[in-house]
Amino acid sequence: MNFWExxxxxxxxxxxxxxxxxVEALPDDYQEAxxxxxAHLFAYGDFTGRNLTPILDSALGLLEVSAADGQSVREVLGDDIQGFTTALAGGAGARTQRDRWREQLNSTVARKLSRLGG
Known part of the structure; x- marks a missing residue:
């Protein structure tokens, strides 16, 4: 990828x-999944979402293979798609972009306050 892109x-x-x-080549229930x-994975993305591209590519590959094998979405993902997505992002403790921004803001405020205090 070049700089301009x-x-x-x-x-x-x-x-x-x-x-x-x-995705358009998938059955309707797979498209919905x-x-x-x-939607659930975007919370784990960075500002541009580039870090999600390989994860999304792998998830879509799983859906394509499963659809070709004739499995239902429920058999592949279970009932908890949000839980599946959380696992893709790194588990229950994975930091979201909101967490990163909050930590950065708290760090900046603490640094500014420490300068005021002496």
């Missing part, structure tokens, strides 16, 4: 178009 997000646009084409996975 990274700045403009051209690489992400291309990846999402590819994901969209792959994909949309839920994406």
């Amino acid at each position: 990274k700045v403009t997000g051209g690489d992400l646009t291309r990846d999402w178009k590819t994901f969209g084409a792959r 994909w949309n839920q996975i994406v």
